[in-house]
Amino acid sequence: MAAPESEQVIFIEEGDDEYSTDSGGSDLGYDSDLDPSYSPLEDTHATFSKLSIGKKSKSRIGKDLDMGVDEIEEKVIQKIIEAGQQEKLKVEQCKVYLRKNGLRLTGNKPTLIQRIKEHLEISNGGGERRYPIFSFVLDCKGDACTGDVVMFKQNVYKMFNIAACSASGPPCGKRIVAGRIVKESYGAAKQQHTFTIEVLWSKGEKPLPPLRPLLIKGRNLYRLKTLRQRWEDEGERHKVLMEKHSRGFIARSNREIRIHGKEKRKLLKANRMSINQVPKSCLSQMNLIVTEKVEILSQQQLALNMDSNQMKNGPQQLSVQPQKPSLSVDHRKLAAQPQLSADSKKAAKLLSQLVEQELAVMQNNCQTQVPQDPIVQLSGIREAPINRQRLKSINHHPPTCPPQEQSCMKQHLCPYYPKGRCYCGDNCKFLHEQRDNGDQRREYRFQMAAEPVNLNEFQELARLALPKMYYDFYAGGAEDEHTLKENVEAFHRITFRPRILVDVSRIDLSTTILDYKISAPIIIAPTALHKLANPEGEVATARAAASCNTIMVLSFTSSSSIEEVAASSNAVFKKRDITATLVQRAERNGFKALVLTADTPRLGRREADIKNKMITPPLKNLEGLLSTKVSSDTGSNFEADANETMDASLSWKDLEWLRSITNLPILIKGILTREDGKIKAPSDDMSIALFCFPCSLRLKEDSFPFIHSIKAVEVGVAGIIVSNHGARQLDYTPATISALEEVVHAVKGRVPILMDGGVRRGTDVFKALALGAQAVLIGRPVVYGLAAKGEYGVRRVIEMLKDEFELTMALTGCPSVKHITRKHGQLKSFYGLQRKF
Ligand SMILES: Cc1cc2nc3c(=O)[nH]c(=O)nc-3n(C[C@H](O)[C@H](O)[C@H](O)COP(=O)(O)O)c2cc1C
Incomplete structure (x- = not known):
């Protein structure tokens, strides 16, 4: 007999604590629990009303009418199945079988047949044989996706009230469920994350029949310590996860925006209503409070007047007794006076506004600590209770609470680990910044949903998204961070000399670097450990570079391997055999040039990393070559590792060695002086050893960046990168934009010169060019x-910079990069005078 469709889905809820506000639930650690307007029943009811009411009644009617027909049909189906000829089943027959066994009816004919076959196979213990317990080896760690084959243990309750969505009484036992996640979605109403799991086998109390679909909320699934099987291709799973995360992000952001608007409307309404609803007794009480306030205001006004008088009339005015200000009438009488004078009307208006305020304060206790803007106070309109954070200046990253208070921050399970942003594992002992505060979380999501309009806004978003340790690692510079600030500020001291009436209807941003054409003179610099920023790491960066048709330089200290990214490398390790191996791997993977970072004989002193006991993830390129073990106990191993691998004795003669092991051209990064730029010029005697500079990366059609092949240069450099390593090495080196000219003059155009450090605007790109x-x-x-x-x-980031650069070109009258000359800029001197370059 066919089971009604409503019975085909089992909605699993985990006991009374179903809607508790623990935050460890949902996949990204942010849960709908924080939504004050959230009604946990809504989604569930919506689901049930869809599943049961309409369809149930319909299927009941159908059931009575079709009973006889179904029974005959069932027998036919049974025969076909026994003969092992499932392929011969018609769609309707498949559905009869599936309905009878409470299985899903979705999919086309082959899918339905496949489902029947699988059902036959995994019934009677076949499921456990096919998916044995020991095959569930990985902890889902708060992140599961469609396609995962999972196993979890859950409480079973005797009484489960479907309407209230909660179990009553103690659990009557436990059962193990193994199943396949066939669907996962964020509910339309509340964006609650729900999984549909097809049961493969189930044991224990009230076991579930095989292939029964089970609806389970994300946070419950994660709370059940779910294990999963390994995918044949874990990379594939990673892609599915990424897609899910982006959907989740959008869903949560949308909800945040909705809640935000709702709260605002609620507050405004409360404010409007409050003045009408205040009982008179309360109003007179308020009068007292307000009167004092008005008087204080009046006195302040008087003080101001006195100041201005003092200015006008000199010191003798100080002895003048202050007159009673117009607002300081006896407000205690205001309520009793039917006719109000103009002054007292003003006062009454002020008073009512202040009453509104007091009420709003009562209603929003939480806001009392937030200093209010006086204009907002007097207007009586309050902003929604959000502590807006201003965008911080480029190098500024204040702790969320003063250091002395940090000890009282609750240590908790690392929320970044499941997101692939913490490499310390389950045992992470680091105090990541918490965003326990609901407002802050909401603000975070609100900001993350916003589309940044410039590069600096990305910095603030990154600060919100990352654990403090990692943000500091990226943002920090050496010691006093003088050069770090200078790298940016030196650009501000250059202004433009724009040309007018030039036809700029077509702007060509493209340029050629070492014979390779790229879409704009903007390249991605080598930076370490992209997986700290995003689980996809350098691979994602490389894809972005490819889609922008530009070059990415990959660091050897990347968190993805050369093979994964197929890009460039840029260091010489103390152990030369390691360097040689890496260079060979780079060559094997299609690299056509190398960038040698020459400013890192030792690692600069980055104090934020020292304080944070910075832990680095394993360096993929060094796996099997050096110990890549990560310790979560000892803190910073970055400096120690770097000092072990970097070669402090590296000198110009070693470039000859490097050249001897590769035919790839070599680019040198980290030059800041005319001496280093000039001595290494091709015409110099030592050129063979010293001029194996330049290289760059090229993007292949398959969207991975490859180093450009460059013309064989007999001797000499193919290019130089003027760089101070983003101010992470030697503090008090000049800003790179200030050092650029010196090197350019010395090199005299014999090799191309690139620069990096502090480029944040299209105008900066223009200035460098x-x-x-x-x-x-x-x-x-x-x-x-x-x-x-x-x-x-x-x-x-790249597109924004390109757009800004294009606009700068248009507004300075430069239709192509060739038109950009030194005459287009001038330096602001210390004395405010302008000097041409
Ligand atoms: C987090 C971080 C890691 C870096 N890692 C490397 C590296 O592995 N090799 C290298 O040559 N330069 C490295 N650099 C320096 C950059 O290549 C580049 O010189 C610098 O970031 C440019 O300055 P900007 O960040 O102000 O744009 C790193 C810079 C940062 C911020």
Whole structure:
């Protein structure tokens, strides 16, 4: 007999604590629990009303009419199945079988037949044989997706009230369920994350029949310590997860925006209503409070008047007794006076506004600590209770609470680990910043949903998205961070000399670097450990670079391997055999040039990392070559690792060795002086050893960046990167934009010069080109984009910079990069005078 369709889905809820406000539930650690307007029943009711009422009654009617027909049909089906000829079943027959066994009816004929076959196979203990307990080896760790084969243990309750969605009484036992996640979605009404799991086998109390679909909320599934099988291709799973995360992000953001609007409307309504609803007794009480306030206001006004008088009339005015200000009438009488004078009307208006305020304060206790803008106070309109954070200046990252209070912050399970942003594992002992406060979380989501309009806004988003330790790692510089600030501020001291009436209807941003054409003179600088910013790491960055048709330079200290990214490398390790191996791997993977970072004989002193006891994830490129073990106990191993691997004795002669092991051209990064730029010129005697500079990466059609092949240069450099390593090495080196000119003059155009450090605006790109750079590289903005919005974020960073650069070209009268000259800019001197470059 066919079971009604409503019975085909089992909705699992875990006991009375079903809607508790624990935050460890949903996949990204942010749960709908925080939504004050959230009614947990709504989604469930919606689901049930869809599942049961309409369909149930219909199917009951149908059931009575069709009973006889179904029984005959069942027998036919049974025969076909016994003969092992399931393929011969018609769609309707499949549905009869599936309905009878309470299975899903979705899908086309082959899917239905496949489901029947599987059902036959896994009934009678076949499920457990096919999916044995020991095959569930991985902890889902708060992140599961469609396609996962999972296993969990759950409480079973005797009494489960479907309408109230809760179990009553103690659990009557436990059961183990193994199942396949066939669907997962964020509910339309409340964006609650729900999984549909097809049961493969179930044991214990009230076991569930095989292939029964089970609806289970995300946070419950995760709370059940769910284990999963390994996928054949875990990379594939990663893609599915990424897609799910982005959907989740959008769903949560939408809800945040809705809640935000709702709260605002609620507050405004409460404010409007409050003045009408205040009982008179209460009003007179308020009068007292308000009167004092008005008097204080009046006195302040008087003080101001006195000041201005003092200015006008000199010191003798000080002895004048202050007159009674117009507002200081006896407000205690105001309520009793039927006719109000103009002054007292004013006062009454002020008074009523203040009453509104007091009420609003009563209603929003939480806001009393937030200093109110006096204008907002007097207007009587309150903003929604959100502590807006201003965008911080580029190098500023204040702790969320003063250091002395940090000890009282609750230590909790690392929320970043499941998101792939913490590499310390389950035992993470680091105090990641918490966002326990609902407002802050809401604000965070609100901000994350917003589309940044410039690169600096990406920095703030990255700060919100990342654990403090990792944000500091990316944002920080060496020691006093003087150079870090200078790298950015030096750009501000250059202004433009724009040309007018030039036809700029078509702007060509493209340029050629070492014979390779790229869409704009903007390249991605090598930066370490992109997986701290996003689980996809350098692969996502590379894809973004490819889609923007530009070059990405991959760091050897990347968290994805050379093979994964198939890009460039840029360091010489102390152990030369390691360097040789890496170079060979780079060559094997299609790399056509190398970038040698020459400013890192030792690691700069980055105090934020020292304080945070920075832990790095395993360096993929070094796996099997060096110990890549990560310790969560000892804190910073970054410095120690770097000092073990970097070669402090590296000198110009070693470039000869590097050249001897590769035919790839080598680009040198980290030059800041004319001496280093000039001595290494091709015409110099030592050129063979010293001029194996330049290289760059090229994007292949398959969207991975590859190093450009460059013309064989007999001797000499193919290019130089003027860089101070993003101010992470030696503090008090000049800003790179200030050092650029010196190197450009020394090199005299014999090799192309690139620069990086502090480029945040299209105008900065223009300034660098005007000073003689052929292209710029950007470091931090890329990782900020990656942290905030993944591959899309990196793409946006590059696109934004390109757009700004294009606009600068148009407004300075430069239709192509060739038109950008030194005459387009001038330096602001310390004395405010302008000087041409
Ligand atoms: C987090 C981080 C990691 C970096 N890692 C490397 C690296 O592995 N190799 C390298 O040559 N430069 C490295 N750099 C320096 C960059 O290549 C680049 O010179 C610098 O970031 C440019 O400055 P900007 O961040 O202001 O754009 C790193 C910079 C940062 C911020």
